[in-house]
Each structure stands twice: as structure tokens, then as C-alpha cells.
Amino acid sequence: MKLxxxxxxxxxxxxxxxxxxxxxxxxxxxxxxxxxxxxEITLRVKYDGSRIEDVSYEGQGCSxxxxxxxxxxxxxxxxxxxxxxxxxxxxxxLMQSKGQLEPDDAMEEVLEDAVAFAGVSKYPARVKCAxxxxxxxxxxxxxxxxxxxxxxxx
Amino acid sequence: MTTLxxxxxxxxxxxxxxxxxxxxxxxxxxxxxxxxxxxxxxxQVLDALNEYYEQHNANVHRGVYLVAEEAxxxxxxxxxxxxxxxxxxxxxxxxxTKNASESLNLVANMLGWADEPYRVDSDTEIVITEMEHxxxxxxxxxxxxxxxxxxxxxxxxxxxxLDLSNIDEIINEKTKIVSFxxxxxxxxxxxxxxxxxxxxxxxxxxxxxxxxxAAPHMPLDxxxxxxxxxxxxxxxMCGPTGIGVLWGRQExxxxxxxxxxxxxxxxxxxxxxxxxxxxxxxxxxxxxxxAQAVGLGAAVDYLSAIGxxxxxxxxxxxxxxxxxxxLEVPDLRIIGPTTAEDRGAAISFTLGDIxxxxxxxxxxxxxxxxxxxxxxxxxxxxxxGIPATTRASFYLYSxxxxxxxxxxxxxxxxxxxx
Numbered sequence: 362m363k364l365x366x367x368x369x370x371x372x373x374x375x376x377x378x379x380x381x382x383x384x385x386x387x388x389x390x391x392x393x394x395x396x397x398x399x400x401e402i403t404l405r406v407k408y409d410g411s412r413i414e415d416v417s418y419e420g421q422g423c424s425x426x427x428x429x430x431x432x433x434x435x436x437x438x439x440x441x442x443x444x445x446x447x448x449x450x451x452x453x454x455l456m457q458s459k460g461q462l463e464p465d466d467a468m469e470e471v472l473e474d475a476v477a478f479a480g481v482s483k484y485p486a487r488v489k490c491a492x493x494x495x496x497x498x499x500x501x502x503x504x505x506x507x508x509x510x511x512x513x514x515x
Numbered sequence: 516m517t518t519l520x521x522x523x524x525x526x527x528x529x530x531x532x533x534x535x536x537x538x539x540x541x542x543x544x545x546x547x548x549x550x551x552x553x554x555x556x557x558x559q560v561l562d563a564l565n566e567y568y569e570q571h572n573a574n575v576h577r578g579v580y581l582v583a584e585e586a587x588x589x590x591x592x593x594x595x596x597x598x599x600x601x602x603x604x605x606x607x608x609x610x611x612t613k614n615a616s617e618s619l620n621l622v623a624n625m626l627g628w629a630d631e632p633y634r635v636d637s638d639t640e641i642v643i644t645e646m647e648h649x650x651x652x653x654x655x656x657x658x659x660x661x662x663x664x665x666x667x668x669x670x671x672x673x674x675x676x677l678d679l680s681n682i683d684e685i686i687n688e689k690t691k692i693v694s695f696x697x698x699x700x701x702x703x704x705x706x707x708x709x710x711x712x713x714x715x716x717x718x719x720x721x722x723x724x725x726x727x728x729a730a731p732h733m734p735l736d737x738x739x740x741x742x743x744x745x746x747x748x749x750x751x752m753c754g755p756t757g758i759g760v761l762w763g764r765q766e767x768x769x770x771x772x773x774x775x776x777x778x779x780x781x782x783x784x785x786x787x788x789x790x791x792x793x794x795x796x797x798x799x800x801x802x803x804x805x806a807q808a809v810g811l812g813a814a815v816d817y818l819s820a821i822g823x824x825x826x827x828x829x830x831x832x833x834x835x836x837x838x839x840x841x842l843e844v845p846d847l848r849i850i851g852p853t854t855a856e857d858r859g860a861a862i863s864f865t866l867g868d869i870x871x872x873x874x875x876x877x878x879x880x881x882x883x884x885x886x887x888x889x890x891x892x893x894x895x896x897x898x899x900g901i902p903a904t905t906r907a908s909f910y911l912y913s914x915x916x917x918x919x920x921x922x923x924x925x926x927x928x929x930x931x932x933x
Contacts, residue, residue: 398903487872487876
């Protein structure tokens with residue numbers, strides 16, 4: 362059944378048992394919404410220099426958006442910013458592939474559990490759900506590092 | 516098969532709607548339960564559009580040649596049909612717009628530029644309700660922001676009805692306009708027009724009614740409503756997209772200023788100033804949606820031939836059955852009235868903590884088309900503390916078997932995420 366390509370077990374597991382959920386101390390906080398469906402996320406990032414010390418989040422939304430936030434937390438916490446950006450860009454590429462991209466070994470190595478979202482990319486209405494937390498992270502990172510830079514030069 | 520008193524001959528009706536034969540997702544016949552978003556179109560309307568473009572296409576109110584006169588007669592003929600459909604005292608009170616949103620924005624902008632006694636300014640108030648579609652909220656927010664007027668609204672009761680307990684306070688001597696929906700697109704609630712209109716008339720406020728979810732489903736009589744403006748859209752009532760209606764009382768349309776300027780809405784134009792055509796043309800700048808108006812005329816013919824009373828009875832029976840069956844589904848909570856009284860055929864619900872997006876996706880896989888999200892009525896979701904709902908909505912072609920398919924589908928959803 363086609364549905365199983367979207368709702369992979371990995372995704373349902375993350376949805377039912379989210380990793381790193383809850384808001385903790387952070388350098389910046391953003392609130393992003395998906396206006397078409399009402400998915401919302403509040404996300405904070407904490408940096409230790411260029412290393413991601415924590416990504417914490419709270420939100421409501423569908424299984425795809427919630428699982429995606431959980432996977433993001435798994436993948437990005439502890440990573441260096443450059444590596445995290447590469448993961449984010451790779452995930453974006455996969456999600457914008459309209460189901461045309463078959464993840465290869467290199468991609469799987471970068472994305473780990475996040476390759477499970479490949480099936481979601483076939484459903485245009487759901488791609489935004491999968492990307493919600495990733496766009497929030499990107500925004501929060503820009504704010505956090507911008508502020509840190511300002512503080513340094515001040 | 517379930518039969519209910521009051522049902523239409525859906526077997527015959529469904530033959531008129533080609534899309535209802537559509538097969539989706541590996542051989543499943545579509546179960547279309549999203550008519551509150553847009554209705555499907557009968558062949559009679561599709562044929563009218565085709566015939567217009569193939570035989571009569573020309574711009575209106577301009578040419579002296581035969582086809583142009585035919586186009587004008589068809590366009591103006593559609594106005595006559597709509598006027599009869601809503602029992603308007605005069606055909607000149609029927610303004611064609613692009614949709615209900617444009618109709619409501621038109622009213623807000625007429626008032627925004629009006630002189631006394633209609634003038635909206637910082638000493639005046641605008642009244643709406645918490646159950647409005649965004650299209651009956653945002654135009655009034657814009658008007659309030661631009662004029663300094665105060666925007667007020669009626670809240671909602673826990674069972675999805677308007678809370679009118681403080682009506683004399685909400686609608687008062689400062690109120691210039693009261694704008695509310697006849698039937699809620701999310702809750703399905705049918706509102707008590709008379710009580711609101713009576714209070715508005717006491718204080719001399721104008722009344723604007725959003726009939727988008729009413730015009731397709733029940734007899735609509737603008738004289739009986741006693742409102743000043745009534746707005747609705749064509750595509751929810753078997754017509755094409757791109758055509759809406761604003762009905763307004765004649766003397767108001769004469770007094771109030773135009774909003775969009777351009778061809779068609781003028782009498783004479785010089786480089787310094789212009790004078791305007793009488794209503795309705797004063798409010799129809801530019802080439803109108805001609806084919807779409809003709810299509811709406813055909814839709815009105817189609818609905819009238821079946822009979823709006825009969826359509827309302829059919830939907831009442833389906834709604835009663837659907838409410839009963841849905842309440843049998845474990846963990847299902849209807850957001851809105853849980854009886855079919857004073858209620859339209861749009862039923863919103865939540866299903867445990869399964870997000871509506873996921874509900875809709877699994878239903879889609881079974882060929883069942885429902886709407887998920889906040890239905891352009893986010894304040895209602897906030898009021899009931901939910902991010903979104905799943906909405907099933909029914910029309911003259913809906914059957915009890917489709918209700919059963921939905922209920923079975925929801926069981927499948929529960930198993931999938933259980």
C-alpha cells in the first residue's frame with residue numbers, strides 16, 4: 362500500500378515517542394506555523410561556539426511534522442554547524458524531489474533516520490509538514506549566531 | 516442500503532456529475548465529502564459553459580453585432596435568474612463579483628469611502644462573530660485599522676452556537692455594520708438571523724450576511740432575511756469558480772460610492788472626473804466574468820428544477836444520519852452542534868489525538884475526500900482549543916452509503932495510528 366511509503370515505521374516511532382521534546386534553555390527561540398493546516402512549532406537552539414549543544418522544541422501538528430522535529434533533534438544535537446547545514450540541505454533536497462530521488466548510500470549516511478521521509482516527498486501537501494522544524498531550526502540558528510556575533514563585536 | 520425519509524433520488528442526480536464517477540487510488544470510486552469547500556459541477560453547467568464559449572463568446576455591453584448581443588443577453592439573463600433565486604425585489608440589486616470574499620470586501624470598501632450617514636470612523640463600531648470565515652473577518656479588520664473604528668464580535672457557546680447573551684451591549688448606538696455568517700463553514704451552525712437583524716435595526720446599523728454556506732443548501736430569500744447586503748459564491752452551488760454575488764438594497768447601492776473603477780462602471784469620463792453608471796454596473800468595473808455568470812445561471816436553473824426545499828430536506832436527513840453514525844466512532848468529538856437542528860451539512864470533528872492531516876491522508880488512500888485544517892476559520896479552532904479539524908460536508912448528491920464509507924474509513928484510521 363502506498364500509505365506505508367509515507368508512514369514508515371521509523372516515522373511512526375518518532376511520532377509516538379519523540380526525542381528531545383520540550384523547551385529548554387536556548388540562545389534563540391522561533392515560532393513557525395504552517396498556515397494551511399495549523400501545524401505549529403516553537404523551537405530553541407543552544408550553541409557552544411559552532412557546536413549545537415541543544416535543539417529543544419514544543420509544538421502541535423501531524424505525525425509527519427512531529428516526527429520530523431524528533432529526527433532533527435537526533436541528527437543535529439552535538440554536530441558542528443557546517444555539518445548540520447549539510448544535513449539540512451540534503452534533507453531539503455530530498456523533500457523537494459517530488460518522490461523522484463532514490464536515496465543512495467551517501468545520502469543515507471548523512472540523513473540516517475531522516476531518509477524515511479523520502480516517501481513524504483511524493484505528497485506535495487505534506488512536504489511543508491516535514492520541513493516545518495527544519496526551517497524553524499535554520500531561522501533560529503541565524504538569529505542565535507547573529508546575536509552571538511553582535512555580542513562579540515559589541 | 517440505508518434509506519431515510521426526505522432523500523432525493525441520488526442515483527439519478529449523481530449521473531449529472533461526471534466527477535463523482537472518478538476512480539482514484541487503485542480502483543476506488545471517489546467519496547467526495549468536501550462540498551463545503553467547493554461543490555462538484557453537473558453536466559448542465561459544464562454544457563452551458565461550453566456552449567457559451569463555442570457559440571456566443573463576445574464582450575458584453577459593447578458590440579452591436581449579433582454575437583455580442585447574445586453574450587450580453589446571456590450575462591444579464593444570469594442576473595435575472597440569480598435575482599429570482601434569492602427573491603430580490605429588483606434585478607439591479609444583484610452585483611456580480613469574483614467570489615464571496617470579493618463581495619464582502621466590496622461592502623467594507625463601500626463603507627470605507629462613504630459619507631454620512633454610512634461613514635465608518637473612530638467614533639463607530641463594527642460587529643462580527645467568532646465563527647466567521649477569514650473572508651468575513653479580515654476585510655473588517657482592514658476597515659477598522661484604516662478608519663479607527665472599533666471591531667467587536669459575538670463569542671461562541673460550548674455547543675457551537677453564537678453567544679447572544681450580551682447582544683444589547685455588542686450591538687449599540689455606535690454600531691455601523693453587523694456582518695455575520697448565516698451558516699458556519701466549520702461548525703455547521705445555522706445562526707438566528709432574526710434576533711440579530713432586529714437589534715441592528717433598533718440602533719440603525721446595517722446588516723451584511725455571508726450566505727456562502729447557505730445559498731447552495733436552502734431556500735434563500737433576501738427579503739425575508741431583512742438584511743442590507745447578502746454575499747455568496749457560485750462555485751459552492753454547482754457553478755464555476757470565478758463568480759460571486761453581492762446583493763444589496765437598492766437605495767444603499769445608489770448612495771454608496773463605487774470601489775473599483777474602470778470600464779463598464781461609468782456614465783461619462785473626462786480627464787478630470789467621471790460620473791457613474793447606476794447599480795449594479797457601478798460596482799462591476801472591467802470585463803466581468805461572463806462565462807462564469809452564465810454558468811452560475813445554469814447552476815441556479817439546475818438547483819431550482821430540483822427544488823431548494825427538497826435539497827434542504829435531503830441534506831437534513833443526511834446530516835442527521837451522519838451525526839448519529841459519527842458519534843458511534845470511539846474518541847470522535849464533533850466540533851459544533853451534535854444534532855441536525857439549525858445546522859448545515861458540514862460536520863467538523865477531531866479523532867482522539869490523531870492529527871486531522873493524518874486522518875485526511877489515510878481517508879484519501881481509501882478514496883474519501885475530506886477537508887483538514889482550520890478551514891479558514893482559525894479563531895474557531897482557538898476557541899475550542901484544537902489546532903485543526905477534519906470536516907466532512909454533504910450536498911444534494913451525497914448518500915447514506917458515503918456516510919457509512921466515512922465511518923468505516925475512520926475505523927481504519929484508528930487502527931492505523933492505534
